[in-house]
Amino acid sequence: MKNPMLEALSQLLEKLLLISNFKLFSSGTPAEDKARNNFYEISSFLRGDVLEVPRTHLTHYGIYLGDNRVAHMMPDILLALTSDKGRTQKVVSNKRLILGVIGRVASIRVDTVEDFAYGADILVNHLDKSLKKKALLNEEVAQRAEKLLGMTPYSLLWNNCEHFVTYCRFGTPISPQADKFCENVKIIIRDQRSVLASAVLGLASIFCLGLASYTTLPAIFIPFFLWMAG
CATH class of the missing domain: 1.10.287 (Helix Hairpins)
Incomplete structure (x- = not known):
């Protein structure tokens, strides 16, 4: 049985994290809009690679599946409103994303590299170095990601895109970003x-x-x- 106090605190922390990183979901500047035309060296990506896209305050992650396809977890409120794949498969707008975070509804979906990166620079397998963990074989990583495609509950603290990627890549779902935020909250509380x-x-x-x-x-x-x- 869940502790109501802990559950309420968890929800509060998630809302604080959402507010503190609101710029992540805001519309891009003209320079960023221009950057969306970036050319990505897709031929250098290997199936099973972790693609990392740094944002203003957070980093978005995905698993490269090959053939210009990236599996990544994306909050989307539209998933709770319709089952029309023609509508839900379109690129998720900022409004859909924010409401999806609040509503805790998301999916692990496949997009092109361009739609996934949204004009930002892409780091490849940077988590391997930062976490200092041994990665699984690339094919196993990709297969894990493919098995998880579809609807999934979403939580900024407990089940976000980083949890998805680290589970696929290392076998354990962790999120250093969420852990760092919680540590900062602890410092404030103390x-x-x-x-x-x-x-x-x-x-x-x-x-x-x-x-x-x-x-x-x-x-x-x-x-x-x-x-x-x-």
Whole structure:
């Protein structure tokens, strides 16, 4: 049975991660739009390679399947609204992606290298060096990715594109990006100034909105939990 407090905290952390990386989903600048015409040396990619696309704050990952095809996990709210593959297979717009993250609905889909990278530079098998893990054989990596194609639950913290890729590549789903974010949140929580700041904000909300349960309870419990966690 899930702990309601832990589940609520998990959802809060995911929303914070989404907000802190909102620029990832924003429209590109004119320079970025121009960069979408980048030419990619597809012939240098091997089936089973991990393709890594650095964004403003996050990095997107995929598995190269060969023939200009990349398998990657992509949030998409349209998957919850229609089963029409003609519509869902189109390139996911920013709005569909953001709503998909919030709705926790995604799919492991196949796109061209160009649509996957969206004009950004591509790093190949960079995770092998950064994680210092032994990769599986490329063909096994590609086959793992192909077996997972289709709908999947999505979570910024527990089941994102990096979890998908590391499972295929190394056999274990991990996400250093999510781990780093959680560590930063821990640092903030352990900072006693957070307790003082939350208490001040709580008192300010009571002063502005009046003495009510929806202002008083958060003003009491949030500083208390931060103090206990610290």
